[in-house]
Structure formats: structure tokens, C-alpha cells
Amino acid sequence: MDATCDEGWVTGALGLDADATAALLTLATRAPSLHNSQPWRFRLRPDRIELRIDPDRRVPVADPSDRELRIGCGAALCTLRLALAGAGIRPLVSRFPDPSDPGLVAVVRHGGTARITAEQRRLLDAVSRRHTNRRPFRDTAITRPARFALRRAAFDEGAWLQLVTDRAELAELGRLAREAHARQTGDPAFTAEMSAWAGHDGGRDDGVPAFAGGPCPPPNQAWVMRDFGSDAHPRPAPAAFESDPLIAVLSVHTDGPREEMRAGEALQRVLLTATAEGLSASFVAQLVEVPDVREQVRRLLGGTHPPQMVLRLGHGVPIPATPRRPASDVVESG
Numbered sequence: 001m002d003a004t005c006d007e008g009w010v011t012g013a014l015g016l017d018a019d020a021t022a023a024l025l026t027l028a029t030r031a032p033s034l035h036n037s038q039p040w041r042f043r044l045r046p047d048r049i050e051l052r053i054d055p056d057r058r059v060p061v062a063d064p065s066d067r068e069l070r071i072g073c074g075a076a077l078c079t080l081r082l083a084l085a086g087a088g089i090r091p092l093v094s095r096f097p098d099p100s101d102p103g104l105v106a107v108v109r110h111g112g113t114a115r116i117t118a119e120q121r122r123l124l125d126a127v128s129r130r131h132t133n134r135r136p137f138r139d140t141a142i143t144r145p146a147r148f149a150l151r152r153a154a155f156d157e158g159a160w161l162q163l164v165t166d167r168a169e170l171a172e173l174g175r176l177a178r179e180a181h182a183r184q185t186g187d188p189a190f191t192a193e194m195s196a197w198a199g200h201d202g203g204r205d206d207g208v209p210a211f212a213g214g215p216c217p218p219p220n221q222a223w224v225m226r227d228f229g230s231d232a233h234p235r236p237a238p239a240a241f242e243s244d245p246l247i248a249v250l251s252v253h254t255d256g257p258r259e260e261m262r263a264g265e266a267l268q269r270v271l272l273t274a275t276a277e278g279l280s281a282s283f284v285a286q287l288v289e290v291p292d293v294r295e296q297v298r299r300l301l302g303g304t305h306p307p308q309m310v311l312r313l314g315h316g317v318p319i320p321a322t323p324r325r326p327a328s329d330v331v332e333s334g
Contacts, residue, residue, distance in 0.1 A: 013044045014089055014110045024049075024087065025327040028080040030127050031268055033072030034059050034285070035197035036208050036322050040076045043332040051077055051106040052332065057206075061193040062184070062289050067260050071308060073105050074264020078157070080108060081265075082124045082272075090114040095261055105261055126275040131321050133280035134225055135214035137242040137314030146277040147246075150313070153273040154250060159266030159308075162301060164247045172300055173247060173287065173310075174223050180286035180293040181224040198228040205323045212322050215239040223284070223312070246313040247284070249297070251305040263308035270311070280316030283309065 012018045025042055033039055039057040043050040051073060053066075063069055077093070084091045092111030098104050116124070147163055154161035164170055184190045202209035213228030216238045223241060250267055252259045274281050287310045288294045297307050 011044055011046075013046060013049050014084070014108075016087060016089075020087060021049075022327050024080065024083045025330065027083040027124075027127055028076050029324045029327060029330060030130070031072065031075035031079045031264075032130075032132060032271065032283075033075065034063055034068040035194070036206055037069075037072070037197060038206050038325055038330070039069045040073050041330050041332050047109060049080070049108045050104055051080070051108070053103045053105060054330070055103070059193060059197070061187070061189045062285075067255065067308075068285070068289075070105065070257055070260040071264035071267060074261035074266075075268035075271075076264075077106050077108075077261065078265040078268035079127055082120055082127065084108070085114065085116045085120045086124045088113050088115065096258055102257070105257070122276050123269065123272040126272040128321075130271055130275040131280075131319050132212070132282050133214075133316040133319050134212065134228070134282045135316060135319065136239055137245065137280060137312075137316045139242050139244060140315045141244075142246050142279065142313060142315075146274075146279065149273050149277060150248065150270055153269045154266045157266035157269050158262050159250055159252045160305065161266075161270055162249045162251070162303070164249060164301070169300060170247060173284075173297065176293050176296055176300075177284050177286050178224050180290040181226075183290055183293075184286060194226075198226075202323065205325045205329075208322060211320065224286070225282070226286075242314055248311045248313055249301060249303075249307045250309045250311065251303060251307050253305055255306055260308065267309055274313060278315070279313055280319075282312045284312055285310070 013021050016024070021044065029038065037057045037059055039054050041052045041054045043052060053069065053073060058066060058069060081091045081093065090111040090113065092109040094107045096105060097107050151161045151163065164173060198208040199210050200207055202211060208228045210228060214225065216225060223245065250263060250270065252263045252266070271281055287297050288307050294307060
């Protein structure tokens with residue numbers, strides 16, 4: 001949370017001084033987003049913090065409806081709420097408060113003072129340690145209490161986390177993931193968009209650098225992982241992944257901007273809970289990015305709610321963080 005305001009790029013908000021406000025935003029930007037696109041901006045006023053969509057960070061081929069963009073903004077909102085709790089502020093949140101301004105996804109005001117709870121502190125401490133882990137996990141079972149904590153984290157944000165344990169369902173999800181992956185990687189527009197965001201040498205403050213990719217599973221592996229390597233910075237050789245990953249499907253009531261923001265808040269709470277439990281997570285986003293495959297996933301799992309995100313969870317080794325834009329780059333002036 002090292003953030004200073006020597007150049008005056010940010011002012012205080014919600015009764016906090018400029019440095020404390022900058023620290024809040026630095027934490028909020030540690031949220032996950034599609035291809036680490038970081039599709040959020042913040043506008044500061046003395047009495048509120050506005051969270052806005054950054055339209056220049058859309059990923060239109062993989063996410064033509066901006067569903068994952070809003071999920072990313074929801075994840076940032078969850079992190080901002082926790083950071084405010086850490087500052088002793090009860091956040092009062094209005095989601096999509098102005099129908100005439102769809103780019104304004106949330107307004108956060110001062111809802112009074114409150115002492116941070118032990119659970120909030122546990123999650124807040126996990127923010128800087130949470131990293132998407134695309135490498136193989138150990139074949140170590142996730143305990144029953146940890147599974148309960150993950151499901152409760154989603155429920156506390158108004159969402160559902162279904163842990164898929166049926167062998168036949170897992171096999172079919174794996175097949176659908178491979179099908180969706182093949183269709184996406186066979187699309188030149190998709191691969192061009194991926195190349196624009198991923199496989200770089202780490203000299204940028206966004207996207208997925210090659211070092212964060214991890215190895216490809218061998219051809220006979222049940223699950224697929226996205227290739228974040230490139231000709232200039234290839235990923236490691238194929239490696240065997242865990243034989244029995246825990247696959248979790250996150251859903252909310254329906255699609256639509258408000259529910260997709262809620263899905264993002266729930267996603268971040270699940271991911272932070274996983275981190276606090278000593279677990280790692282990565283995304284199987286192919287299953288929710290190809291529309292007919294996403295519908296097949298919904299039907300397979302017998303749900304009435306469309307899946308918003310699919311996670312792979314397990315025990316992984318420590319990995320470096322992906323880059324983030326400095327908070328000064330995500331604050332709107334005026």
C-alpha cells in the first residue's frame with residue numbers, strides 16, 4: 001500500500017487524506033480481470049468515490065457483451081469495500097445509480113464508522129497475496145472446512161458456488177472446455193486480441209506476461225489452459241497437471257449489468273477466501289465465453305442460473321504477481 005501524492009494527482013475522499021485515498025485505490029486495482037485488462041477508473045469527490053468503466057480496456061472478441069468487463073469492475077468494488085473497512089469506514093454502495101450514465105457502475109459513500117471484523121481483516125490481508133495461478137497444482141485434497149468457506153463466501157455476496165464432484169459431469173466439463181478452447185484459438189480475431197494482451201516480457205503494467213502463463217498440459221490431459229506465451233517469449237514445455245482438480249462454477253440470478261457486477265464482487269470474495277485458506281485458483285473462462293458452450297454448462301449442472309465464471313482450485317506453489325497500472329493512471333480528473 002505504498003502510495004504517495006507528491007504530485008497532487010489524487011485528492012482525499014470520504015474523510016480520508018490524499019495518501020490514504022491513494023492507498024485505497026492501489027489495493028482496489030489488485031482485482032482480477034479478463035487478460036488483466038484492468039477495465040476500471042475512479043472519480044474522486046470529497047463525499048464519494050465513483051467507480052466507472054474504462055471503455056478503452058474492452059476485450060470485444062472474447063467479451064463482446066462486456067459481461068466479463070463488469071465482473072472485473074465488481075471485483076474491484078469488492079476490494080475497495082474491504083479497503084474502506086480497513087480504514088474504519090462502513091461503505092455505502094449504490095450500484096448503477098444513474099440510468100443515463102451506464103459507464104458509472106457504482107458510487108461509494110461514507111456510511112459511518114465501523115471496526116473491521118476478523119473475517120474482513122483476513123480477506124483484506126489476502127488481497128496482495130492473491131494471484132491467478134496457471135501452473136500445475138499438487139494432488140492434495142481441499143478440506144471440507146475450506147470448501148464450506150468458499151461456498152459461504154459466494155453466498156455472502158448473493159451468489160452461488162457449485163463445487164463439481166460428479167465424475168461424469170467433470171469429464172463433460174473438460175470436453176466442453178477443450179471444444180471451446182479449440183473454437184476460440186481457431187478464430188484469427190481471438191488470437192490477435194490475445195496477442196495484444198498476453199505473452200509480453202513483463203515490461204508493461206497490464207496484460208498477462210509470459211512468466212505468468214505456466215506450461216501447457218499434455219495433449220491427453222482432461223483440462224486445457226490458455227497459452228500466454230508468444231514467439232518471443234514462449235511458455236515452458238508441457239507438464240502434467242493435477243489429476244483431480246476442484247472445479248467450481250459461480251453463478252448469480254441472471255445476466256445483466258447489475259447481476260454481473262454482483263458476480264464480480266462474489267468472485268473476488270471467493271478468490272480472497274481461497275487465498276486465505278492457502279489455496280490457488282485459475283480460470284476456465286472458455287466455458288463461459290463461448291455462448292452455446294456456456295448454455296451447455298448451465299444445462300449440464302441442472303441450474304436455472306447462467307454460469308458467470310468457472311474456477312480451477314487447488315494447492316499451488318507461490319507465483320509472482322502480474323503487473324498493475326499505478327493508481328495515478330486510473331483516477332479521472334474533473
